[in-house]
Amino acid sequence: MRTVDIIHKKRDGGELTKEELDFLIEGYTRGDIPDYQLSAWAMAVFFNGMTARETAELTMAMVRSGEQVDLSSIPGVKVDKHSTGGVGDTTTLILAPLVAAAGIPVAKMSGRGLGHTGGTIDKLEAIPGFEVERTKEQFLNQVKEIGLAVVGQSGNLTPADKKLYALRDVTATVESIPLIASSIMSKKIASGADAIVLDVKTGRGAFMKSLEDSVRLAKAMVEIGTEIGRETVAVITNMDEPLGPSIGNALEVREAIETLKGQGPAELTELCRELAKHMVLLGGKAQDETEAKQLVAQLLKSGEALEKLKQLIKAQGGDARVADEPDRLPEAAYRVPVPSPADGCIAAIDAEALGVTAMLLGAGRATKEDPIDLAVGIKLFKRVGDAVKAGEPLAELYMNRNEPADTARMCERTAAAFTITEAPAPRSKLIYAVVTRNGVRYL
Structure with missing residues (x-):
């Protein structure tokens, strides 16, 4: 079996067998198949997709590549x-x-x-x-x-x-x-x-x-x-x-x-x-x-x-x-309110933007090696559909650093994640x- 033949087959929209997928994943995990060949195969999958059977076989090939946890000694349905x-x-x-x-x-x-x-x-x-x-x-x-x-x-x-x-x-x-x-x-x-x-x-x-x-x-x-x-x-x-x-x-x-x-x-x-x-x-x-x-x-x-x-x-x-x-949990040294810039209704809240802001405060990591601060973060006071008055807190920042320029930037980022409109906005479907x-x- 040759890797190039498997790439060719998937490139042309073919359905790979269990044996072909096992060969591919086992060889790549061992280092026998180079990155450039797996890259070509992955791009072929990107464009041509996989059947449900293929995807299941790929999944199990990856499962078998390492340790599997055996929970059979634990009674009941896990x-x-x-x-x-x-x-x-x-x-x-x-x-x-x-x-x-x-x-x-x-x-x-x-x-x-x-x-x-x-x-x-x-x-x-x-x-x-x-x-x-x-x-x-x-x-x-x-x-x-x-x-x-x-x-x-x-x-x-x-x-x-x-x-x-x-x-x-x-x-x-x-x-x-x-x-x-x-x-x-x-x-x-x-x-x-x-x-x-x-x-x-x-x-x-x-x-x-x-x-x-x-x-x-x-x-x-x-x-x-x-x-x-x-x-x-x-x-x-x-x-x-x-x-x-x-x-x-x-x-x-x-x-x-x-x-x-x-x-x-x-x-x-x-x-x-x-x-x-x-x-x-x-x-x-x-x-x-x-x-x-x-x-x-x-x-x-x-x-x-x-x-x-x-x-x-x-x-x-x-x-x-x-x-x-719960006061035994870590607590941040500073709490900074983020005021609303205008009257209106909360029409949208950008979850990703707030997640990134929390990361910048120290609650998350940009790379796997970054340390995190367990106490810091953001507490929201408004949800989509809520009315708000200018100056009313949209959120509160929990911070362990006290640098005015940094605090102002974090407040600005947080406020920018809220879209405020004059017209009422419907609640989001959950x-x-x-x-x-x-x-x-x-x-």
Whole structure:
């Protein structure tokens, strides 16, 4: 078998076999196939696409390139959740304990933030003492004992994906739907889950800017899950504006705690209930959507979900008192209000711009090596559709530096992310569609 023949076949719109995809991924991971040949193949995929079977075979080839987590020793249906990335997205911190409280094992590996999107692992490290690194044995034993663990991703998972993604990043092939879908799903499958719920973001602050592309990506990932026998559901959600009003690590942990107490922001609470409903259904703890919704509501109201968060924090060395005393979280030295420049109505909020501003404040990293400040960030006071008066705070910056020129620049950037019009603006739709193996259901 020759690499050039596989490139030629895909260039001409052919469908690659399992053996051809295995040969390609194994050879590239070992270093036998050079970057220039994989670049040619990736560009051929970019233009010609892949069938559902091809994409599933590619995904599994990448899964087999590295370590796979075996969760079979943990009783029950293991359900994982993945978000395609956003701003003010605190869902994992809420969903993991909420779903575990329903009796569904959650063995989750999460990543760090990069660019304008936040990372679950960074947020958890805002909890004093919380340890995100665990051995495989500790990870499995913790899930068996309390039904929940959230740890950093293993460096040995899907090395082919890491290598291929770096190549795509410099060859203008990142936006290929089959390559995005296989990249995401390979990590989820290698992590060992029996079923997967995907939160596919769409809009200005998301990787996928249009609803049409988001639906295509969601369908591709659900098809991969279906092909390999992993029940998969995708929920397509709005990321034109930040999901929650808090952007920044400690701020988002505080917001997650408030939500688990039933006092969280409406949109974040609504989305968490929706995603938890699907996880409960896939985990076999409810017969239908009505029963799943009732169970989720009960777990939030009773305090069982919050109690599960405390168990998680304690099990991973953290100070569980933060669940009752969130002031124990890191706090910024300065709070700077950002006034509205005019009267009117909030017509749009640029989630990506605010995510970048939070990164510049120190809440995120431009490169993987950058340090982050766990205390800083942005707290929003307005959402799309809200009325505002000139001089009224749109947001508040949480900062640990006090340089007038820098502060003025950050305030200016934050205010510029808000579009204010004289005419009233409608509220943004939060959930657009649900994608299952049976098709797309628009809401």
